[in-house]
Amino acid sequence: MTSITLGPLLFNWKPDAFRDFYFRMADAEAIDIVHVGEVVCSKRTPFLDPVIPEVIERLQASGKQVVASSLALIMNDREAAQARDLAESGLLVEANDISVAAMMAGRSFVAGPLLNIYNEGTLATLEAMGAVRVCLPAELAADAIGQLAAKAKMGIEVQAFGRLPLAISARCYAARARGLSKDGCQYVCADDPDGMAVETLDEVPFLAVNGTQTMSYHHMSLLGEVGDLVRRGVSSIRLWPHVTDMAQVAGLFRAVLDGRLAPAEAEDRLAALVPGAEFANGYIHGRPGHQYVEMEL
Template identity: 40%
Template sequence: MQLSLGSILFFWERQQVQDFYQSMVEQPLDIIYLGESVCSKRRELKTQEWIDLGRELAAKGKQVVLSSLALIEAESELKTLRRLCDNGELMVEANDMGAVQALSERGLPFVAGSAINIYNAHTLKTLHRAGLKRWVMPVELSGETLADILSDAQAMGFGDGVETEVFSYGYLPLAYSARCFTARARNLPKDNCQFVCLEYPEGLPLASQEAQAMFTINGIQTLSGQAYNLLPEVEEMKRMGVDIVRLSPQHGQMAEVIAQFRGAIDGSGNQIPTIPADAVNGYWYKNAGLVNTYRD
């Protein structure tokens, strides 16, 4: 089983991004995803700079995948997508069906991100025929559903040709909108957002009237209000046939998170979900997403 680091979902300063990846290249990660998957206005690093950074990390021994936008709305965004697809070296994570089409037309293998609605083995087979090499399970699916999909894929004769990746730590990407909720919270229009997402490097918390953490607002993206943590489920995922465990970049504690998951994968670590203490895992158990099976 391999360990991956997803693309940064939040909007971070340029130097912070560069420092983060310089530290991550020293970590026991097998795969690193790079690029902007949320909002095309986030241009601290330009498209070519993401590609150059990817080549640099690949030269240091990491498998690098470039992530595409999950919501494409303009010709300029299609142009960026084409540049990613035509980089000539690095695999691309398709986060919408436009990217799937662009990569398939070029005959390129690709990763289907969690924003692609793959809910059964028939859909997975269709995309496999189009060039899918790896898929990231939609975050709202349960472990039981995943087991059924993988079993059906084997029965349909293509299971061994597809890698399965599971989002296992971090704020869950739940939804995308044409509107920017962070700008709206500051009474700004989306077209003149003043890049206020930079002021919320961990997103903007949204609580219920009872002060319960519900969601995290991240520009046009809605994330879970609490971090998802499947550390205790690593052994189950191994038995199920999951190939890759994905961690989502967070502030300040990634080395600790990586160490705990690496230990769980290698069988040498503590699998008690201690990071963070209020993490959730409800979706994995066919429950409400904000449930923590070990706490509630």
């Protein structure tokens, strides 16, 4: 059966909200795998460290597979030490920086979507390093995903819902937008729990900012494409956490995967769950990522 994965929370939520969210996800029957950990900014980790152990315990007690996600950009000795501790934690680790994959030293790990995985050679290299599942970058079209899945010996995961993580910078866009430095950011990224929209000079939103991270403005939705992706060899579908009822979002994807709900009806329900969101699926069709390609009826 195709697994539904809940990716790590990319936004800066308060510890109580973080804990309560994952406790609710522990009871979400449609979700099989849950990623936990700070990916974007190491300055946030001291706030989450006290609650992560109880979150992991609660998720594991509910039967979820828990994966510890690493930072996407490791820039100093302290962050490298955190990554080494993660590698030694005994949990299955998602490497979002290639140095973390090297730290795993042959132990099983998940290759995250922020690694550049676009060809069979990269897949083979990661497999030799110990990767048991690979989450592919969002830019790949369905044909390319199918070709990689046909060659892969590990599980292939595709991002299917939410704002897409595109890039990580050493600079903090959220702080700069408010006239602050990164060192004195005052954690203003918490003001945008789903990311801060970025507009062109013509006031057209086209990206979103999450601290040091650049994201898509549009929310990806592949409800109409997941069936085809499974037929092409995809073994897991990733959903990115947002301020909405993620248990219901996961339930929609599970119902479509199981053939209990038509994709068109599921899309209508998804739109009601995320009011104001603009959806896109262009990449999977070999089109610009911000575009939406209507399903063929």
